[in-house]
Amino acid sequence: MLRLHYHWKCPPRLVRGLGEVETLARSRRHDPELFPEVRDALEALVPKKLRKRITPEASILADLGLDSLKVVELTMLLEKQLGRPVFLPEWIASVEDPADLTVASLARFLADKR
């Protein structure tokens, strides 16, 4: 009875499912679509100590230390995640500066290619 009473008194958001909570959190942070998929692929690729640096603003070169060979590995991981061919040179050639090769810009690029 106490539990039921507590339930009715709780703010609605606390009883939402995990997926909805994640969507809410994402929209609050304005993370780009496909950021989770990109993050998962990067987590499999970068050393453990760098994983906390995987944010939308992170540069894949400067912050995550990827080189061209690692970008090839990233391509394979993303293709597996997304179930379609991915061609990252188009993304690389589209930026003005290496500093613009951020996790967010990669997620946007992949979303635009769908």
Next chain:
Amino acid sequence: MIAGCTGALRGGVLYLTLDTRGSSVNVFTPPVALELERELEAGLAAGARAVVLQSAKPGSFVNGVGLLLAASSHAQGAAMERAHILRRCYERLAAAPVPTIAAIEGNCYGCGLELALACDYRIARDSYDTHFYMPELRDYAFVPLFGATQRLPRLLGLRRAMEVLLGERLDARRAARIGLIDRLAPAQGVAATLRSLLSTLRARHWPKRLPERHGSSGAPAIDALPGPERRLARECLRLARLPFARDYRLEDGLREELASFWSSLGTKESERAMSFFFVRQAAKAHGIGSAAYQRPPRLAIAVESRTPALRKLARLLVQRRLPGIEVKARGSIAFSTRKVPGALTCTLGGPRTEADCAAFLPLAGGAAIELVPGAPERPWRRGAALFQVLEQAGFQPIVTSARGRFVSERLLAAFASAMASRPARASLLDFGYRLPAAVRRRVRAGASKGIAEHLSVVLAKECIRALEEGELTHPSQADLFADVLFGFPVVRGGLLRYVASGTSRVASDAARVLGRAVQPKSNSD
């Protein structure tokens, strides 16, 4: 945190050791350049009498500046700043008041070769994984940035310099013969040769090398190059002639080279050419699960001498002096006509047996080798060591799941059918096809309108069939076949991508296998 260069002063000699953090090869990035410069200044201030530049990475002296950096640098401001940092490092090394020695073991590519050229002396290990190559013009369609167009002609003469600039790949022996390096070290390593050279320099009170001037004659036949390469080759030749002019100053030549570089970077051709690096590596990654360069540990390879093809392979593996690889009677990898117990067995030619892998060399004397593993799983991780050995030996392996005929056989048949005895050699060359000798011999001299486009469509159709039937697992493998079998021009960005952006009946199929929407070609393409 060290990015990739450390310095140590021992016995009056400063040893600068390159070891790019987090990479399987040495990449000469701005942070590494800053470290090198810092260590160099500190060593000279501490009284170094000579400087040795060496690598701690097996198989890699310096592989390049970082293609990611070059391919994403379109805003001139920041890119110029980075280029300035790197160029300053080269100039500081070249201007060091003491003799500098590049002790080269492993790949010495592009800016790595230019780093070695900025040194007074060069010694190199006589092993197959030590070779010299300038990919800038041929693979990436831009002018070198760090002095090659000015230093190579002064060192080698115009003709030989242009051969190197246009993409001739040199092993250490050839490099010694033409004067690119000063001493050839044995296959075991450079240590003894380096000690000997330092001893000589010490006895002569540490002389800097005097600038050399070689002949300015013998320009290459630019029109014999594939069409898309000619403009840059002419520009490179113009730059390479500058050192022979009266009142030439190196700094003026380097300034012209820099201006030429900025004009060549950022073009559609160089974008597409640089993208092909990723295609090549993706084909490898889809074959064996990774594109990372990993030298196999000490490996024994057995090669049966039953057939001429196997005997030729054995000779080649012995000749290539691969470090850590021995050709023996028994090994963990075997090339044979039948399965060898206890060894990953690769059959070469003939009917496929129950061996682990069937191999096929489609072109006599060519680099392509098609590998068809018996096991169905792809990528074929178990074959990684075999793949790496073949790569090190100078082959270009491609893993397929061919059933019946090999994919490369079918592509060569498609090529023959497309040519159908038409005169085509000049047309294909103008389009950009760099046909290997074994293929060029099958093509009649002359020109036929539209033959290059027709050939590209026919090859693409065959590649699409192979992808749809599962004989190839990724479009990058198709593009790599087009490159190694027929020399499809990298400045067109890969066969399938090229055909997908055209208007042929195969365009939409090509786009489909690439997983993309078709973008029509613009007039500038």
